[in-house]
Amino acid sequence: MERALIAMSGGVDSSAAAVLMQEAGYDCAGATMQLFRNTDLGICGESTCCSLSDVQDAKLVCAKLGMLHYVFNFTDSFRREVMQRFADCYEHGATPNPCIDCNRFLKFGTMLQRMQEMEFDYVVTGHYARVEHDPASGRYLLKKGMDETKDQSYVLYSLTQEQLMHVRFPLGGFRKTEIREIAASHGLLTARKKESQDICFVPDGDYAGFLERFTGHSYAPGDFVDTKGNVLGQHRGIIHYTIGQRRGLGVAAGHPLYVCGIEPAENRVVLGEQADLLSDSLTAEDVNLIAVERMDEPMRVLAKIRYRHREQPALAWMTDGILHVQFDEPQRAVTRGQAVVLYDGDTVIGGGTIC
Numbered sequence: 001m002e003r004a005l006i007a008m009s010g011g012v013d014s015s016a017a018a019v020l021m022q023e024a025g026y027d028c029a030g031a032t033m034q035l036f037r038n039t040d041l042g043i044c045g046e047s048t049c050c051s052l053s054d055v056q057d058a059k060l061v062c063a064k065l066g067m068l069h070y071v072f073n074f075t076d077s078f079r080r081e082v083m084q085r086f087a088d089c090y091e092h093g094a095t096p097n098p099c100i101d102c103n104r105f106l107k108f109g110t111m112l113q114r115m116q117e118m119e120f121d122y123v124v125t126g127h128y129a130r131v132e133h134d135p136a137s138g139r140y141l142l143k144k145g146m147d148e149t150k151d152q153s154y155v156l157y158s159l160t161q162e163q164l165m166h167v168r169f170p171l172g173g174f175r176k177t178e179i180r181e182i183a184a185s186h187g188l189l190t191a192r193k194k195e196s197q198d199i200c201f202v203p204d205g206d207y208a209g210f211l212e213r214f215t216g217h218s219y220a221p222g223d224f225v226d227t228k229g230n231v232l233g234q235h236r237g238i239i240h241y242t243i244g245q246r247r248g249l250g251v252a253a254g255h256p257l258y259v260c261g262i263e264p265a266e267n268r269v270v271l272g273e274q275a276d277l278l279s280d281s282l283t284a285e286d287v288n289l290i291a292v293e294r295m296d297e298p299m300r301v302l303a304k305i306r307y308r309h310r311e312q313p314a315l316a317w318m319t320d321g322i323l324h325v326q327f328d329e330p331q332r333a334v335t336r337g338q339a340v341v342l343y344d345g346d347t348v349i350g351g352g353t354i355c
Helices: 011-021 052-065 073-089 098-117 161-165 176-185 208-213
Strands: 003-007 025-035 068-073 122-125 127-135 137-145 222-225 229-235 259-263 270-271 277-287 299-304 312-319 322-332 339-344 347-355
Touching: 003 011, 003 098, 003 229, 011 025, 011 052, 011 122, 025 098, 052 068, 052 208, 068 098, 073 098, 073 208, 098 122, 137 161, 259 339, 277 339, 299 322, 322 339
Parallel strands: 003 025, 003 122, 025 068, 222 270
Antiparallel strands: 127 137, 137 347, 222 229, 259 270, 277 322, 277 347, 299 312, 299 339, 312 322, 339 347
């Protein structure tokens, strides 16, 4: 019997994933990643994931299902690979997506390594995505979840062929409403549990406050400038701003202004109008390809530049490890540090970090 290690976050999705894998005949055990302590961040409440209360919920679900439950202390790895990267990105004027780093380095990095050491066959998560093997190319494919309102393929684009071989996403063919019904039918306490919101280690949404506490740095005020370099006012520190932001600028101009650029070396924030936010192309680094091995020739794709962004038609190709994307129509607020993910229909071609 094949063995599956279920990554248990303490939520309904991973709880239902455990049920589905058991029903599919796998020998299952649960594992929860202890990533931080709420008290370390000065927070409390239900909006976080991988907190101490979530560990307890995961343990109770495993007991209900007759599964062993492990808790892995990954706090050092999480601090280094996720929280530190998050801070570094903001300090360099970019806007990170820490969920991508958590998936890359923790869930399908450290967790997968632990799975192999414990002689399990698969790591299983509650992501809404699908993995299929393509006999023609011999490659494993990552595809969107069937529930497009919950699809999480965007944050999984960094998965390698080796990782895809050893992961399972049993929720990929279900809708969220069905998943709650599955959990409820098995009497699981997580069936109606509220979904986690925002970034788990910044549940109050105050990124600047977190960065100041985490780094111990204070971020000096500097100049707001227009696209020609004229000084318009003073900003509160570059960590307070991201591309496309309009609210909270405190600059009176008689017409709407938006953050169009962040220049950390000069400690400047560039403000402009809506038209200044439009870009018809981007480049990306740290690229991972899934559906194809190479992209030497231009390829028609659908490109997604943010998690909540609708994919847009574009032409994509690679040179010297850099991904180039040319959009059919200019896109608003292409943001350094975010991921661009390329699709062919519901199949993820690959993606990278916008630079």
